[in-house]
Amino acid sequence: xxFLADVIAFFGDRANWxxxxxxxxxxxxHLVVSVTAMAIAMALALPLGLVLGHVGRGxxxxxxxxxxxxxxPSFAVLVIALQLSSIGVTPTLVALxxxxxxxxxxxxxxxxxxxxxxxxxAARAMGMTGRQVFTEVELPSAxxxxxAGVRTAAVQVVATATxxxxxxxxxxxxxxxxxxxxxxxxxxxxGALTVTVLAMxxxxxxxxxxxxxxxxxxxxxDSPQETSKSxxxxxxxxx
Amino acid sequence: xxxxxxxxHRGLILELxxxxxxxxxxxxxxxxxxxxxxxxxxxxxxxxxGPIVSATxxxxxxxSLALFALLLPWTGLTRTTALIGLVSYTLLxxxxxxxxxxxxVAPEVFEAATAMGMRAPLRLLSVELPLALPAVVAGIRxxxxxxxxxxxxxxxxxxxxxxxxxxDGLNRDFPTPLVVGSTLSVALAAVADLTLVGAQRLLSPWAxxxx
Numbered sequence: 001x002x003f004l005a006d007v008i009a010f011f012g013d014r015a016n017w018x019x020x021x022x023x024x025x026x027x028x029x030h031l032v033v034s035v036t037a038m039a040i041a042m043a044l045a046l047p048l049g050l051v052l053g054h055v056g057r058g059x060x061x062x063x064x065x066x067x068x069x070x071x072x073p074s075f076a077v078l079v080i081a082l083q084l085s086s087i088g089v090t091p092t093l094v095a096l097x098x099x100x101x102x103x104x105x106x107x108x109x110x111x112x113x114x115x116x117x118x119x120x121x122a123a124r125a126m127g128m129t130g131r132q133v134f135t136e137v138e139l140p141s142a143x144x145x146x147x148a149g150v151r152t153a154a155v156q157v158v159a160t161a162t163x164x165x166x167x168x169x170x171x172x173x174x175x176x177x178x179x180x181x182x183x184x185x186x187x188x189x190x191g192a193l194t195v196t197v198l199a200m201x202x203x204x205x206x207x208x209x210x211x212x213x214x215x216x217x218x219x220x221x222d223s224p225q226e227t228s229k230s231x232x233x234x235x236x237x238x239x
Numbered sequence: 240x241x242x243x244x245x246x247x248h249r250g251l252i253l254e255l256x257x258x259x260x261x262x263x264x265x266x267x268x269x270x271x272x273x274x275x276x277x278x279x280x281x282x283x284x285x286x287x288x289g290p291i292v293s294a295t296x297x298x299x300x301x302x303s304l305a306l307f308a309l310l311l312p313w314t315g316l317t318r319t320t321a322l323i324g325l326v327s328y329t330l331l332x333x334x335x336x337x338x339x340x341x342x343x344v345a346p347e348v349f350e351a352a353t354a355m356g357m358r359a360p361l362r363l364l365s366v367e368l369p370l371a372l373p374a375v376v377a378g379i380r381x382x383x384x385x386x387x388x389x390x391x392x393x394x395x396x397x398x399x400x401x402x403x404x405x406x407d408g409l410n411r412d413f414p415t416p417l418v419v420g421s422t423l424s425v426a427l428a429a430v431a432d433l434t435l436v437g438a439q440r441l442l443s444p445w446a447x448x449x450x
Contacts, residue, residue, distance in 0.1 A: 003312050070381065071428035073388035075402060076421035079409045083417065159302035163392065166409065176308045180395065185312050192308035196301050203300035 006186045007193070016190075021174065023194065030171040030198065033089060033164070034157045037096035041153060044097070045104035046146065052105075053112025053142070054134050062109035069102030074160045082167040092164040099160055100153035107149025111142025143213055151206035158199045172198070241415040248416075252404070256423060259400025262393070263386045263431070266322055270329030270382060277330070278337035279363075288338070295331040303328070303392045311396070321393035328389060329382040336378025340371030369443065376439040380432055387428045391420070401427070 010016055017023045052058045077098055081091035115138045123137045165173030175191030178184075245252070277295075281288035301309075306324040314320040344367050352366045368375075391402030399406065401420040408417025 067384070067432075071384050071388060071425055071432075073391040073402070073405075073421065073424050075388075075391045075394070076405050076417075076424060079405055079417055080421060082409070083414055155300050159300070159305075162302040162304045166395075173304060176304060177395075180308070188308045188311060192302075192305035195305045196309065199300045199302055199305075200297055203296065 003185070003189075007189050010186050010190045021170075023175075023190075026170060026172050026175060026191075027194065027198070029169075030158070030161050030173075030195070033092055033096065033169065033171060034154070034161050037093055037157050037161075038100060038150075038154055040093070041097045041100035041104065041157075042150065045101040045149075045153075046108050049105040049108030049149075050112055050134075050139070050142070050146075053109040054130075054138060056113065059109065059113065062105055066102040066106035069099065072099075074099055074156075075163055075166075078160070078163055078167050089169060091167050092161070092169040095164070096157050096160055100157050103152045103156070104146075104149040107152075108142060108146045111145030111149075112138045114145065115141040144210065147206070147210040147213055151203070151210055154206055155199055155203050158195075158202050162195050240418060241413075244415045245419060252419065252423070255400050255403055255420075256427070258398075259387070259390055259402075259424070259427060262318070262321060262325065262390050262398065262400055263383060263427075266325035266386050266390075267329055267379060267383050269322070269326045270333050271379070273326065274330055274333035274337055278334045278341070281334065281338055282341055292331075292335060292338075295334050298327045299331040301327075303389050304395060307393065307396050316396050316398075318398045320396055321390070321398040324393070325386050325389055329386060332382045332385065333375075333378050336374050336381075337371065340374030340378075341367055343374060344370045372443045373439060376435060376442075380435045383431045383435060384428045387424060387431060391424055400424075 011023075015022075019025065049062060052062050074095070078091065078095040081095040081098070085091050085094060112134075119137055119141070120133060123133045128136065161169075161171050162173035162176065165171055165177045172191050172195040175194070176188050179187030179189075179191060277291055281291045303324060306327065307320055310320045310323055314323065348366060348370065349362070352362045357366065390400045391405055393399040394402030394406040397403075401424045404416040404420030405424075408414055408420065
């Protein structure tokens with residue numbers, strides 16, 4: 001396997017790690033834009049979904065927003081964001097935030113709505129205020145699904161940040177694109193491998209965190225999508 | 240929007256829509272063909288269930304552009320590369336929904352079928368699968384809509400259907416093909432979703448209507 005030997009040699013060559021287009025720099029760029037986009041998206045999506053779930057309004061919108069989000073090709077969102085804003089990191093951030101918001105809104109809404117009504121009633125009967133019911137009962141009960149939404153969104157953001165190289169943002173996608181343009185399969189493969197490791201680390205790392213935060217629960221990611229009986233279990237997983 | 244461009248390229252646009260639909264249908268059909276045995280194996284041997292679902296989850300996490308790129312040394316810039324990538328993304332959704340659908344069959348129904356002397360294959364085909372249909376179709380819907388969006392990314396390896404228009408618009412900094420490609424892609428997803436809902440209602444008229 002000469003090809004794989006070349007790929008290993010690519011990673012072994014220190015020169016490929018240094019400089020403005022070195023692997024280190026590209027990984028850092030990829031991570032910084034992903035984390036920034038996730039921070040903005042979480043600040044927008046989680047309060048919205050949780051509050052809507054608490055007051056029980058806007059369910060149709062909250063649940064369907066992720067279906068619409070799934071139908072929007074991330075590639076198109078990126079390119080359209082490029083047309084509408086200036087160059088630089090802005091279009092990438094806008095597109096990533098747009099893609100990350102829907103699964104988190106849906107999951108936090110569904111998580112709060114799915115709280116056992118008996119528990120909510122018991123909490124009210126004990127004299128808890130609306131705010132207390134929310135923080136002491138609904139929030140802990142929603143946590144596994146909220147985390148599942150964050151995980152789905154984060155994996156999607158890391159994945160889509162790869163495409164952002166197309167609209168002039170660096171990141172690991174740049175390595176793949178430059179390689180594709182110059183016909184350098186080793187570079188393409190090395191870039192793809194690095195970003196795959198990054199995405200899997202996100203998936204597995206957040207999966208572990210999710211398990212820590214939800215002892216005794218089945219993982220949200222395992223719940224079926226839109227089975228007929230419980231359309232409220234919809235949720236999850238778009239790309 | 241430059242409508243004369245659209246009028247001049249009607250043939251190309253139709254051709255790309257056809258390619259987009261073809262790639263989506265192939266990916267979902269291959270995905271189903273692979274998912275059914277995987278889901279049945281996951282149910283038959285419970286210990287395999289976790290690893291099977293985790294493996295499809297890991298596949299799902301690979302960025303689409305990276306997955307296409309990883310396949311390049313082996314399958315090159317062919318439609319096969321695009322198809323392998325697209326099929327692998329359908330597995331997580333399909334396997335999980337098939338398992339959930341089969342698990343949702345009421346135990347009494349299952350026992351009644353067994354008590355009537357049905358053997359496992361007949362019971363599966365004539366009792367369990369029809370009852371699992373709503374969940375399976377729900378999975379097919381999500382897989383189809385997701386695939387339609389992902390096909391656009393395959394434009395980078397030359398097999399992106401409407402994604403070719405988006406890429407063209409990007410490369411030439413000309414918004415018309417971009418808008419046409421994106422809009423048609425979203426419209427295609429909506430039409431596919433509605434068609435599948437309709438098909439499910441025809442096939443399982445007894446099921447809940449609110450799904």
